[in-house]
Amino acid sequence: MPSPAHRVDFELRHLEIFCKVVETGSITKAAHIVHLAQASVSERLARLEELVGTRLLDRLGRKVEPTRAGDILYKAGRDLLEKKRQVCEQMEDFLGMSRGEVRMGGSTIPGEYLLPGVIRRFHQLHPGISVSVTIGDTRDVVERAVGGLLELGVVGARHEEKHLHYTPLWQDDLVLVVPSGHPWRDRESICVQDLEGQPFVLREEGSGTRGLLEQALQKKGKSLEFLTTVAQLGSSTAVKEAVKQGLGVSILSWRAVADAVRLGLLCRVHVKDLCLARRFYLITDKRRVLSPPARALWDFLVADAGNALCVPSSPEGGPAAF
Amino acid sequence: MPSPAHRVDFELRHLEIFCKVVETGSITKAAHIVHLAQASVSERLARLEELVGTRLLDRLGRKVEPTRAGDILYKAGRDLLEKKRQVCEQMEDFLGMSRGEVRMGGSTIPGEYLLPGVIRRFHQLHPGISVSVTIGDTRDVVERAVGGLLELGVVGARHEEKHLHYTPLWQDDLVLVVPSGHPWRDRESICVQDLEGQPFVLREEGSGTRGLLEQALQKKGKSLEFLTTVAQLGSSTAVKEAVKQGLGVSILSWRAVADAVRLGLLCRVHVKDLCLARRFYLITDKRRVLSPPARALWDFLVADAGNALCVPSSPEGGPAAF
C-alpha cells in the first residue's frame, strides 16, 4: 500500500533559496546572493523542510551538504526554476512587445487591400510581433471579436453590437463598375433609377459592402429588391471577376477595382444621386483588455489612418483633396 | 532595446488558483474546487495580476476569460504545475520508500560474500528501492562514507574516524589457509611462531583483514615485519588464488575460502595462540541524516545480523554454536 505519508509541497521562492544554498554549500553565502539575512535563509530552509517532511541538508560545521532527499529536490528544483524563468521571459517579451502574436480580423476590403501594407510597416517597428489576420465578411469579424477569438477587427460597416467599440479609420468609396463593353461606358453619369432592370451582382448577406449599398438605397426609398440580382458571391474578387465576364454590373470598393479599371478591364460609372462613401472601423470588445502588442497595433492603425487623410482613396473622393 | 518593463514573478500557489479559474471560467466555481472563499480567489488573482504586471482575465459579466497574456500564462502554468506535481510525487515516493536509490559501500568480504544475499532479501520487502554497493577496502568505504558519497557502509574493522558511528553486525572468523600440498596439511594446529620464515601473502594496506592480522600479532608482541611477505595483493580473491598456486600461506576470512577448502583446493590450519575472530560493522556519518530508504536498509541489516547470531560463521567459531 502506498503509505499516506506526508503531502510534499513547496513554493518557488523556497526552491530559489534552497538551490542557492546547495550551490554555494553555505547558508551565509547564499543569503548574500539572494539579498536576505542569514537568519531568514535558515528559517526559510526550516520551513521548506517542514513542508517537504524531511531534512534536506546535513549541517557539517563549516559546510552544508544536501541529504539524499535534498539532492533529489535540488536536481528537480533546478529544472523547475529554469522552466519558471522561461515562462517569465516569455511573459516579459510579450508584455514588452518584443515577442508575441496578435490575432486580428479584417473584412474583405481592409483585409485584402489595406492591412497587408499597414502590417508591413508595423512589422518594421515591432519585428518580434507576428500579426495574423483572419479574413471574413463584416459579420464574421464581429462575431469573432465578440467571442474573444480576435483582439482587433477592421470592418466596413457598423454592426450595432453593444459590446463593441468603434474607432473610425480610413475612408473608402464604393463605385459602380460595369463590364468593359457595357453601353454605359461613355456615360458621364447615371442615376439610381437607371439601375432598374440592370443585371446586378451582389455580395453575400453579412458583407459590409452589401450593407452599405442597402442603406444608400434606403435613403432613396428603395431596397435591394429594386435591383435585378443575377448572382450573390462570397468575395469581392469573385464579384469583380463576374463583372469582368459580363455577368452584370456591381458596386464595389474603389480599392478593389482600381487596377482593373486602369487596365480597361472594367469601367467605372458615376452614380450622381447615390452617396457611396463609407468609412472603415477598428473594432474592439469593450469588456476585454487589449494586450500590449494589440494595443500597439491599435495605436498604429489609428495613426496610419490619420496620416492617410491627406491621400484620397479615389480620384474624386476624400475630404481633404488638396 | 529590450524595455526595462516589468519583472514578472509569481508563486505556484497563484498559478494553481489562476489555472482553476481559467478552466472553470468562473471565480466562484474555482473557489469551491480549491477550497477557498470567492473573495480570496478574487484577491489572489488581483495580486497575481499585480505581480505579472498586466490584466490576465477579462471579466465578462457571468463568465471570466483569459486575456492574451492570461492565455500565455495559463498554457505555461499548466506545464509548470504538472512538473511540480511530478517532483512532489518523486519526493513522496522516495520518502515513502516506494521508489529511490540507496548508495552503500562494502569492504571486500561483506561486499562480495554477505551483502548480495541480504540485499536480495531487502529487495523483496522494498521492490522499488535499488541498492548500489560500492566495493573497496575498509579505508575506501570509510572515506566515501565521510565524504557523503555513501549513506551506509559495512566494513571489517574499526577505523577510528570521529564522525563515524559504528553498529556491530555479523561475526567473522579469519583462518590460516595453505596450499593443498603444503606440509602443514595434516597438522592439528600450529602456533604463531611457526609462521616465521613461512612465505606469506598479504592484502594491501587499508584492508580490514590485514588490519586485524596486524592487531592480533601485536598482542603477541609482533608486527607484520615478523612475517615473510612474498606478495601484497589488492583483493581477497587474488590472495586466495595466490595461495592455491602455492605462492605462500595467508590468513583470510572463512567466508572467502570455505568453498575452496571443501573442494580440497586449500587447507585450513588452526593457529592455536592467535585470536582471529572479528566483527563487521555498519557505519554511518554521525553528522548526516539517513534518508528513509537508507534508514530502512540500516534497520534491515541490523535485524539480519541479529538473526544470524544463531548461525556460526565457521564450523568452530561463533559465540552461540549450540
Place this chain on the structure above:
DNA sequence: TAAAAATACTCCATAGGTATTTTAT
C-alpha cells in the same frame, strides 16, 4: 431580479529583519 465579482474589513500565518546564542573547526 438574481448571480457573480469586487470591495471593505479583520485576523493570522509567514517572510523578513536584528541581536544573540550555540556549535564545530
Place this chain on the structure above:
DNA sequence: ATAAAATACCTATGGAGTATTTTTA
C-alpha cells in the same frame, strides 16, 4: 578563537475569512 548556523524576538505583508456592495445578464 572564529566562522557559521540556529534561535529568539519583532515587524510588515500577504493570504484567507465574513459581510456587503456593485455590476450585468
